[in-house]
Amino acid sequence: GDSVTQMEGPVTLSEEAFLTINCTYTATGYPSLFWYVQYPGEGLQLLLKATKADDKGSNKGFEATYRKETTSFHLEKGSVQVSDSAVYFCALSDSGGNQFYFGTGTSLTVIP
């Protein structure tokens, strides 16, 4: 079945450091890929998405490119801020958009 695997956390970075959170997926067909973010005490918020191969999703300085050849959708940000501290979830929806599959989440802490 479809699944998402993302790097284990927690991740701790200094402010202005470069961030990469790895995400790989297994899916049949042509899934859509997402990154969600969850701030403490809140629900998940959509951060960015890509619906087909080679698409790049971007938002708030975060980027991820849908790589079909490596079945990956790694999240990157060039310079993290303290306010980026949160849990990040990689997710996919099957090609019918019928069901979402989430990774286990990666906790990011950014220290000043």
Add this chain to the structure above:
Amino acid sequence: KAGVTQTPRYLIKTRGQQVTLSCSPISGHRSVSWYQQTPGQGLQFLFEYFSETQRNKGNFPGRFSGRQFSNSRSEMNVSTLELGDSALYLCASSSGPSSYEQYFGPGTRLTVT
């Protein structure tokens, strides 16, 4: 536009009891999905409703059930609670099947003692 609302936000129940959680989707959204979030298992899909019909169901026992009303509001029910049911229950709404974007509520934190 108001976001997804979930009530109650916090709940404490005893083993063996049952519980009902409520979710009001974003106005105009007709699809509601439920997830269980625990530290050990992450986010696990429970079920999805669209236009009052259950479209998909995750791998949970029959103690977990749900329904959706004509105004798209949804409830989920857990009967005969177990300690392992302690979790954050998240509801997400979308405009419809294949919409690809889900909007999450803040969740209901259920503690079973």
